[in-house]
Amino acid sequence: MQKKFSRNIKIINKNTPLKLFLMLVFLMHGNLYSQVKTSVDSTKVKIGAQVNYTIEIEADTTQLVVFPETQTFSPLEVIEFYETDTLKNNDKYRLIKKFGLTQFDSGWYQIPRQKILIDERSVFSDSIYVYFQDVAVDTTKQKLFDIKPIIEVDKPKSKTWLYILIGLLIVALIAALLYWFIWRKKPLTEEEKIAQLPPFERAKVELQKLDNSKFLIQDQTKEYYSELTRILRSFIDEKVYDRAMESTSGELVEHLEMLTEAKQLKISNEIIQQINTIFRRADLAKFAKQDPDMESAKSDLNTIDKVLDAINKALPEPSEEEKLLNEQYREAQERKAKRRKVILTSAIVAFLLIATVIGFGIKYGFVYMKDVVIGKATLELLEGEWVDSDYGMPPIYISTPEVLKRMDAPVPAEFKDKIKITAFGYQLEEELTIAVTTTNLTEPQENLDLNAAIEGNLQTLESRGITNIVTLNEKFTTPNGAEGIKTFGTLSVPKEKKEGYIDGNYVMLSFTSKDVIIQQIVLVWKANDRYANEIAERIINSVELQPKSK
Template identity: 30%
Template sequence: MNKKILYILTSLLFFSTAIQAQPIIESKVDTTAIKIGGNIHYTITALADKGTRVHFPENNQLGAFEITQSYPTDTIVKNGKVELVKSYDLTNFDEGAYTLPQLPIIVDASVFKTDSIKINVLGVQVDTLKTPLYDIKGISYNQASFSTYWYYIIFVILSLAIGLALYLFIKYRQEKNLTEDDKYKTPYEKAVKKLKKLEEKKNWTRGDAKPYYSEMSIIVRNFLEDTFDISAREMTTHEIMMLLKNTLNIKKIKLKPEVVKEFKRILETSDLVKFAKSQPSENEIIGDTNKIQSIIDNLNEAYPISAATQTERIRLREERKKRRMRFRIWVPVGVSVVLMLITAIGYYFTSAGEREYNLFTFNKTKRLLEKEWITSTYGSNPGITISTPTVLVRKNETVLQEAKFEGLESIQQFKFNTLEDPFCIMLNNSITKKEFKAKEKDIIANAIKMITQNYKVTDIEYDTSDYDNANGVVGTIIEGHFKIEIVNSGKIEEKLFEGVLTQYGENRSLIFGFYQNNDELGSELLQRVFESIQYNSEN
C-alpha cells in the first residue's frame, strides 16, 4: 500500500513539473473596435525558460488585418524565466466584423497558438448638412497634364530665342559687309571721324608729310562731293575752288570769304607736299588739320544736310539703311511667328480632348451638343447619374435649405450657368424621410418658385405629363415658359424650360433645363440629358 501511494505521489510530482515547464503564451489588443483605417496595438507575450528559442509571426498580414508596424521583440528576465514581448500595429480599410485568428508561436520544436480575438471595423458617417462639401471637379484629360504644357512653353521660348539669335546674326553680317558710305549717317560725320583717325596716326612723325596731306585732301574732297554732289576727287585745286564758289552762289550759301581763302591755301599746300616734296613743320601740319576741321564745320553750318538738300548718293545710302533694318527685324520676327504658329497648331490638335467645344461653331447650344459629354453621379442614396455637356457645380444656397418641405432629410443643388444665360441646367437632389407626404405637383411648384425667386420672372406657365426613358426610369415631365428681365441690360427675354421629376427609394431628383425662345436646339439638348438619367442600385 505504501508503495502504491509513493508511486502516485511521484507521478503527480512529475506531471506538475512538466506542466510548469510548459511556456505560457498570452495575446491582447488595446481595443476591439476601430474606425476604417484606425490602428490596433496587438501584443503577444511568451513566458519560457532561459535558453528557449521562441519564433513569432513575421508576415505582412494577420488574417484580414494589415501590419503597419512590427516592433522588435522585448526580453524581460523574471525569477529565472524569460518573458518575450512582440507587438504589432494593425489596420483594416473595410467596414465589418472580423476575427483576429489564432497565430502559431514556435517554442523550440513545439507549436503553440494564441487566442482568437473579435474586432469590429466601423464605417465613418458623414452628415452632408453639417460637413462642408466641395464642388465636383471637372474631367481631367491626359493631354491636360502640366508636364505637357511645359513642352509648349519651352517651344515658345525657343521660338523667341531663335528669332533673337537670327536678328543678332543678320546684324553682325550686315555691319561686317557695310560699304564706306553706309558706315556714317552724314558726310559731316564721315569727314570729322576720318580726320580724327588721321590725326591720331601722326604720319608726319616719320619725316614724310605726303601720306598725311594726301589722305587729308581726299577726306575734304569726299566731303565736298557728298555734300554738293560735285566730282571733287577728279579735279585740280583751281577747278575745285571755281566750282565751289559757283555752287555757293547758285545755292545761295553764305560762307565767309576768309574761310574760302583759307580752304584754297590748304589745298595748295597739299599739292606742294604731294608734288613738290615740300615738308611743312609739325606746328604747320597741326594748324592745317585744325583749320580743315574748322572749314568743314563752317560748311556744315552754312549748308546742313536735310531731306531737301541731300544728294542722290545720300538718298540711296538711306534707302539701303532702311532695307537693311527691315530685313534685320522682319526676318527674325517672321521666323519666330511661324515657329510659334506651328507650336499653336500642334497644341490645338493634341489638346482636342480638352476643348469645351468646336471653335468654328457659333451657335452656343450647338457647341454644347457637339462637344464630348461627361457622365457624373450627383447626390447620394444612391444618387442620380446623368450625362451633361459639362460637370454641374454644387450650390449650397441658404434659400434652398430654408424653403425645403417638411420630411426632407437633405437637399442638394447642382448647376450649369444661371437663368440669365442662354442655356442653363439645374439639378435638385433630395433625400426624404418616412413622414414626407408632399405631392408631385407641390414639389414641382415649390422647385420652380425657389429657382425663379431671385430673378425678375413673370408670366410662368407649365404643363406636366408622364415620363419614362430607355433606362427604365419613370417620373413626371414638365414643360413651360416665362419672361425674365436681364438685370445688366434691362432687356426682357422669353425663356422655355423643360424638367423631369424622378424617384428612386428615398431619393427624389428634379432636373430642369432653361433656354431661349428662339433656340431650336435647346429641347434636343435637354432630351439627351433626360434620356441619360439612371440610378446605380449598387451604391
C-alpha cells in the first residue's frame, strides 16, 4: 500500500490536469506600493562566500513595514538575518534590511523577489542575479583523492539490553529461591537423622537418648514409661507385628505368644514375660499414677535394650526378594519426593507467570501485552528511538520513528524551469507511510492558492486506484506559529499482492512560504491501529517550519 502511495505524493504529476498546475503557478502579482531599492555588495563571488543582499524602503512614519523573516531565498541559503536599520528623513523613514546569502554550487543564481508588507499591502523587491564561481585548484601542488565511500553510522543503542538483563536477574533470583527452599539438600536435624536409621538402630539411639534424659530426675515417670514403651512398640510394629502401635498391652503380649508358639518368632517365654511385666508397670505409671523407684525404671530400660537385641536376633534374614522390594520402595519414595518438588516448583512458576501477566495487563492492557509478545511493528516504531531532523529548503523540522530517505520526484519536462520538487519518505509495508515534500517556484506568486495544490494531490491519489477518500479541512498551526491547512479523513487503498482494499486514515499538512514555496507533510496509516494513530499524532505535533531557537 505504502509504496504505491508514496509515488503519488507529488504536487505535479503526469496525471495531474494542466489546468490545475496553471492555477498553482500563474497567479496574480501584487502592485508596487512604495519606493523599494534592492542591491548586493557583489554580483560575482566564490562558492561558499557571503553575499550581502540589501532592501531599502521609504515609508511614512505611521506605516508598519514587515520584511521577510523566513527562508524565502531558495536556491540560495540564508546565513544571517541582520537587524533593520532605521533612518529618519523629515516625515519619512528610510528602512534598510540586510541578509547574508550563500551558495555551495557554482553558476548563476537568481535571488528571488521578496514580498514586503507595508500596512496591509504587499510590495515586491527586484530579483538580482549573482554568479558563484569555482575555486581554482592547482592540481600540480595539491593531490587529488578519490571520493570517500559511504559509511554506515550506528543507530543509537536502545535500552532493550537493559530490560533483558533485568529480566534475567529476576529469573535468576526466582531460580535461586526455588533451589534454596525446595531443591536444596537441607542439613538434617538430629530428629531427621534418627528417623532415617533402620528400625533396630533407631530404637537403640532412642533408648540412649531416653537414658540421658531428665525424666526420672524431674519425677516425670509417666513420660519416661510412655517413651520407653513407644520405642519397643515402634520396633515391633515395623519388624514383627504391624498393628503393635494400636494394640493394648495385653493384646500385644498375646500376639507375641502366638507367634512364638507358631515358631514364627524364635524368642523365649522369659523375654515375653519381661515385656509383659514392663508393660504392666508402664500402665500403672501412666494410668494408676504409681511411680516406680528410679532403680526399677533404670532396670526396665536395660531390660528393653536386651529385649530389642533378642527380637532382632530372632528375626530371619531378609530374602533377596525382600531386599529388592525394600530398594524399590526406597526408590519409589525418592521419586515421589522428587515429583512433589516438581509439582510445587511448577505451581510456583505458573503462579508467578500468571500474576505477572495479570499485573502488566491491568497496568498496560492485555492487548498491549499481546502486541509486545508477537512483536507488532508499529509498536516497536512507537517505542523505539525517534529521530529529530529537518528536510528540504527551507527546512521542515519534524520528529519521526525512522530517518526519512530522499525519494525521486520527477517533474515533467515542460515544467522543469518553473518548479523544483524535493521529497523524503519512509514506508512500513502496509502499516505506515510518511512523506515530506517541498516545491519551489521560480517566480513568486501573490495569494498562492494552496487549496489547488491539495486538490491536485487528492486527484492524483484517485488516479492511482485509491477510493472512498473522505476529506475534511481545517486550519492548522505548528507549535512555533506557522499556519497552514490540515486535510484529513479516511480512504481505501488497493492491496499490493491480493485483491481488495485496505481501510486507512490520512493527514496532509500544507503550508506556503512567501508565495514561492509549497511544503507538505503526508501521513497514511492502516485504520484501527492505535500505535499508528499515536505515531501520526506525535509526528504532527512535532512539525515546525522555523529554525529552532538555540
